[in-house]
Amino acid sequence: MSTPLLQILDVTAGFGATTVLHGVSIDVPEGSIAGIFGLNGAGKSVTLKTVAGVVPARSGQVLLDGEDITRWGPEKRVARGMGHIPQGRQVFPELTVEENLRLGAYTLRRRDRSRYAASLDAVYDRFPVLRERRSQLAGTMSGGQQASLCVGRALINQPRLVLVDEPSAGLSPVAALELREVLRDVAATGVTMVLVEQNIAFGLSLVDTAHLMQTGTVVHSSPVGDLDDATLATHLGIGSVLGAATSRMLSSRATPEPPKKGKPRVRRTA
């Protein structure tokens, strides 16, 4: 098997005397979307931050394409193809759309100005609404438009790996569906993603693998098709009843049972 694009190997991290991550390990194959799910405070955002280099790993390793980047600063990680869309859509509200994109492209502009111009154009092609509103103050746009701006700001560096922290939070259902299409499009261009979501149904509709976190450790990892209601309910500690939308999404994505040997297969007509 080829080396996963991202490997989080037994990472611990914390703040002061508090340890938050107690040895997190997650492999993310190139071209896939990995989902991290867990209750509030489980350590999902801190995990993404150790990958982005915003929170240092105290032990363990983060490997990008097999290279140990554990001690790299965030800027070097961005320059090497990592994009981070932090929780809470942190656009600069008093800056225009284009100024926000320019700031996102800080490292790219320093390295290669002509590539920046082409990349800005590519982001505007993907998000015509951002081109239309390039001079508008970001803080005056709708939640969905700000979400597009955050994705655009990450894409402008032409990343290979994008970390997305709760992109659907606070969006209207319609805006969330639009955002889902955007993220699918991005993944379809071959960009690898790590997605953290509180909205489990939304997250499950996007990801290839599911990693369930509880109090700073990964308690379950599997392809999303092998995840069942009971596993999800047990590890997310939400009792035995999942929301109907989550259950529906799980069964729609379930890997079909292999046909049993010896029995004639019955073709189901819908």
Ligand SMILES: Nc1ncnc2c1ncn2[C@@H]1O[C@H](COP(=O)(O)OP(=O)(O)O)[C@@H](O)[C@H]1O
């Ligand atoms: N900057 C920080 N300083 C101290 N504790 C923090 C900090 N950031 C997160 N934590 C703690 O780490 C734990 C995990 O947080 P986080 O990763 O943000 O959870 P979530 O899974 O909801 O994203 C929580 O108990 C949180 O209070």
Ligand SMILES: [Mg+2]
């Ligand atoms: Mg979080």
